[in-house]
Amino acid sequence: MEDLASRIAAYLAHRMPAASGIEVSGISRIHGGASRETFRLRASWQEGGARIERALILRRDPVASLIETERDIEYNAYRAFHPTGLPVPEPLYLETDLQWLDRPFFVMEQIEGCAAGSPFNADPYGPLAEKIGRQFWTHLGHIAAADPHGIGFAANMEEIAPDECWKRELDKWEKVIDEDELEPQPIARAAIRWLRRNPPTPAERISVVHGDYRTGNFLYDGEGNIRAILDWEMCHLGDPLEDVAWAADPLWAFERAERPGGMIAREEALRIWEEASGLKADPVRLRWWEIFNSLKGLAIWISSGKEYQTGANRDPILAFPSWYCTDVHNRVLAHRLAELSKEARA
Amino acid sequence: MKPDVGTVMHGFFGTLLGEIAPHLGAEYSMGNVGIMGMMMYMVAEEYDRAADIRATENREMRSLFSHAATLVTEPALKAKLSSAAAEKETSLRIQALNARNAALQNLLIELQAHAEASDAGWARNLEARIWDYLVAAAERRKLPLPSFG
Numbered sequence: 001m002e003d004l005a006s007r008i009a010a011y012l013a014h015r016m017p018a019a020s021g022i023e024v025s026g027i028s029r030i031h032g033g034a035s036r037e038t039f040r041l042r043a044s045w046q047e048g049g050a051r052i053e054r055a056l057i058l059r060r061d062p063v064a065s066l067i068e069t070e071r072d073i074e075y076n077a078y079r080a081f082h083p084t085g086l087p088v089p090e091p092l093y094l095e096t097d098l099q100w101l102d103r104p105f106f107v108m109e110q111i112e113g114c115a116a117g118s119p120f121n122a123d124p125y126g127p128l129a130e131k132i133g134r135q136f137w138t139h140l141g142h143i144a145a146a147d148p149h150g151i152g153f154a155a156n157m158e159e160i161a162p163d164e165c166w167k168r169e170l171d172k173w174e175k176v177i178d179e180d181e182l183e184p185q186p187i188a189r190a191a192i193r194w195l196r197r198n199p200p201t202p203a204e205r206i207s208v209v210h211g212d213y214r215t216g217n218f219l220y221d222g223e224g225n226i227r228a229i230l231d232w233e234m235c236h237l238g239d240p241l242e243d244v245a246w247a248a249d250p251l252w253a254f255e256r257a258e259r260p261g262g263m264i265a266r267e268e269a270l271r272i273w274e275e276a277s278g279l280k281a282d283p284v285r286l287r288w289w290e291i292f293n294s295l296k297g298l299a300i301w302i303s304s305g306k307e308y309q310t311g312a313n314r315d316p317i318l319a320f321p322s323w324y325c326t327d328v329h330n331r332v333l334a335h336r337l338a339e340l341s342k343e344a345r346a
Numbered sequence: 347m348k349p350d351v352g353t354v355m356h357g358f359f360g361t362l363l364g365e366i367a368p369h370l371g372a373e374y375s376m377g378n379v380g381i382m383g384m385m386m387y388m389v390a391e392e393y394d395r396a397a398d399i400r401a402t403e404n405r406e407m408r409s410l411f412s413h414a415a416t417l418v419t420e421p422a423l424k425a426k427l428s429s430a431a432a433e434k435e436t437s438l439r440i441q442a443l444n445a446r447n448a449a450l451q452n453l454l455i456e457l458q459a460h461a462e463a464s465d466a467g468w469a470r471n472l473e474a475r476i477w478d479y480l481v482a483a484a485e486r487r488k489l490p491l492p493s494f495g
Contacts, residue, residue, distance in 0.1 A: 028372065028373050028374070029372070029373065029374035030373060030374065031373055031374045031376065031377020031378065031380075032377060120384075120491060183444070183447075183448050183451070184448050184451035184452045184454075184455060186451050186454050186455050186458065186480060187480055187484065189455045189458075189459075190455075190458060190480070193459060193462060315378075316378050316381040316382050316385070317377075317378070317381060319381075319385065320381045320384065320385060323385065323388060323489060324384075324388070324489055324491060327484075327487055327488060327489045330484045330487070331481075331484040331485060331488060334477070334480045334481045334483075334484040335481060337477070338477035338478070338480070338481050341473055341474070341477055342474060342477070345470040345473060345474070
């Protein structure tokens with residue numbers, strides 16, 4: 001960590017020519033950053049006759065990760081949403097020159113004095129669940145309502161037509177399963193066939209899709225205020241119902257589908273989202289995205305298992321979801337698809 | 347082998363989370379110890395049931411294929427179903443059971459896709475039977491997760 005501190009200090013000196021006496025301390029790697037190595041740190045420097053100190057987060061590309069993503073897409077999401085009032089950390093520097101820390105990274109503001117709920121806890125928010133839940137779904141509605149071009153999110157993003165969202169996402173995650181599965185996946189394959197036989201109607205609008213909006217990916221303070229929405233590495237343009245379905249996935253609620261994310265009741269959650277977004281959570285379209293998202297989850301867990309099995313990355317955080325989350329999503333999909341199969345044949 | 351593997355894994359889980367993790371200074375190391383402890387908790391269950399789950403799945407898939415071979419008319423698939431239905435386990439080692447399980451699951455995928463695409467009268471019942479198998483198999487493999495809530 002000492003070597004890392006001096007290298008980060010050298011980088012900050014490069015980015016802040018008016019600063020002097022830069023010191024970096026308290027570097028600690030945060031657990032759970034499966035797609036990036038995430039470090040918290042404190043930087044202090046002399047500038048304009050005063051000593052300034054700031055808590056920062058540094059996100060560095062790993063050698064191999066659970067999700068193959070481009071760090072500039074995540075950084076751009078923070079840059080687009082920070083001025084809108086959505087609670088996200090202020091992005092500071094994006095660096096792709098390998099001379100500084102061997103791999104690309106970005107630096108952003110650290111939101112202090114907060115916690116992140118665990119999706120593997122039956123009651124992750126305790127008495128704050130109602131208050132947090134209302135904000136959680138309101139913020140997601142605001143993300144869906146944001147103009148991707150107006151806030152600068154769509155720059156360098158692949159455009160998509162409303163009737164193509166489902167196919168692009170399904171093609172992408174089916175390819176991951178094709179490439180990474182280490183054993184046959186009969187439930188995933190049945191899900192893919194069902195999804196292709198029953199495509200959804202076009203997206204009501206093209207929105208920013210966070211891609212991993214769920215319990216565990218936001219910070220809240222002791223009063224139950226959501227202070228930062230994090231982990232935008234899978235964000236893209238698409239159907240906003242994709243995020244609604246992912247946030248409502250039973251995996252993030254200890255399998256209690258009626259209370260998404262361990263927060264508020266599903267019916268109330270969808271009502272709040274509709275009000276905040278101005279869009280409709282059409283049940284038939286939402287069902288398609290829910291089944292898709294359980295499949296997308298399987299693809300991610302299959303991929304993480306391969307990373308661990310092949311030795312590309314031996315971080316235990318990659319092994320755990322390949323066991324536990326695969327198990328949950330297989331059960332969720334098996335029950336839903338069995339019902340749908342029987343309905344279709346009735 | 348005594349103490350039992352399950353007892354040892356549960357014991358290690360408690361030691362890791364209750365005694366070792368609180369004394370680690372690095373947040374990242376604490377998180378990893380937590381994950382490893384939870385996976386030991388799961389291994390305790392999996393050690394006891396792994397062979398039984400795989401042998402049961404393989405037996406049930408063979409039974410399903412034996413039935414399907416009487417219904418399916420497509421010659422190549424029918425031959426594969428009959429052949430798989432007649433196989434028996436040659437080893438109860440997990441790696442051997444896994445290899446046989448993978449071959450049978452690939453055939454199950456082919457059979458299910460075939461049934462879904464068929465309008466024949468038998469297809470509806472066969473599809474339902476396949477889903478009954480898949481739901482039961484997924485439930486059998488459910489892993490225990492210690493609750494910290």
